Amino acid sequence: MDLSGAGGLTDDRALLGRTSTAERVADILRTRIAEGYFPPGARLSEESIGGALGVSRNTLREAFRLLTHERLLVHELNRGVFVRVLAVDDVDDIYRTRRLVECAVVRGLGQPPFDVDGLAAAVAEGEAAARADDWTGVSTANIHFHRELVALAGSARTDELMRGVLAELRLAFHVVDDPRALHEPYLRRNREILDALRAGERASAERLLARYLDDSRTRVAAAYAQAVDDPAAPRG
Amino acid sequence: MDLSGAGGLTDDRALLGRTSTAERVADILRTRIAEGYFPPGARLSEESIGGALGVSRNTLREAFRLLTHERLLVHELNRGVFVRVLAVDDVDDIYRTRRLVECAVVRGLGQPPFDVDGLAAAVAEGEAAARADDWTGVSTANIHFHRELVALAGSARTDELMRGVLAELRLAFHVVDDPRALHEPYLRRNREILDALRAGERASAERLLARYLDDSRTRVAAAYAQAVDDPAAPRG
């Protein structure tokens, strides 16, 4: 039996190759950025971070490169890397992409029943976080929901695109003041979409999703524009 | 008049910071890969390339990392970097993404008339290349056509996604034997799509595009699977 081309073990490969120092550093930095320890606009010095983490500059630069590719950092020549500061235009572009891709995924679904296990798990995750008053958790669950939605298309490249786009969107969330007002309404709407898909009503789900994204875009853009204008955190 | 906070020049900032040795090396290698000078499967030796280009190993490795992130190169531990050899699954995934995104772009167009200048230029480019018997040029023009198509959505992130995906697809084109048979039929179909869009017939254009992509996927996957099985170039 020839397994050379088989994909049975491809899932496990992620656990094998995952011991690169640069990736672990990137994980640490990504978490720090996600929790706001490094706010948008902050500069990440090679020397201080490299010294604190005990890694060489080359390794650190590779980690920076990984995060730059994810658009979490921006690189300016001879100036260093900075935590990305989203412009309002970026929020628009992110939602334009989301609407294009996510609606196309729903439209392109085959025959029901659909595999909604991942979606159901994300909805449950969000509702549990809401009960715990953990609105950052709700935000994370919300992102998971949409990642699972895109995963229904079964395309690795599309998955990766949306993973990056949704990670960017999280940068905008960190700047707004009232995460509950921003995320709570979508708990119910996620469940509605899940129910529609579970019932096999593709067109209905697409309509719900389109309205969802349009509403969300308006709200996030407004909240973000206000937060950026406010003197809250002009520079890190 | 106070221009200090104005954004009139912000578009030009991209031209300022754009020079780094590693990026320039990456540009060179990317072009070489695109034109087939480095065929899929070829190993890129650090010493020979670094010596030929006159850059140090560290800089060259940085360029390698950039291209690895773009999926044009693959990195094998302690063995070096190789020009990516696409699997047939990759071709499927690429076309799945293309169909999802490109059709969604056409469907999401607003009211006619549409700005088809870029598309028309790409069609003209392809027809000129065909007259010159330059089938690699036809392939390039074809890729331009679809990039321009996606650009109609007006989303920088979507543009970048498709730029990467189409660059990957070019890797498959280099493996097949008869580029003319592969690319010639799409000259006419590109023009048909252009004409439909010029006439404002969005639905018709979407239908043409969907059929186009399904046909192309079948043909490319078949030609590619055959080429990969053949003893043409087992290893670089």
Next chain:
DNA sequence: CTTGTCGGATCGTTGAACAATCCTCTACCT
């Protein structure tokens, strides 16, 4: 207030060194 200049700090790139790994060839044993 603007302009020019200087110095410190940080990044970009190089070159070297050494460890780790892979590939090939040879010698050996059964």
Next chain:
DNA sequence: AGGTAGAGGATTGTTCAACGATCCGACAAG
């Protein structure tokens, strides 16, 4: 003869130190 173990060379992985280039802030001159 066939297969195996090991030596040796070649290549990559990783780190470090150094130097030049660039940016930024401060200070002085106009």
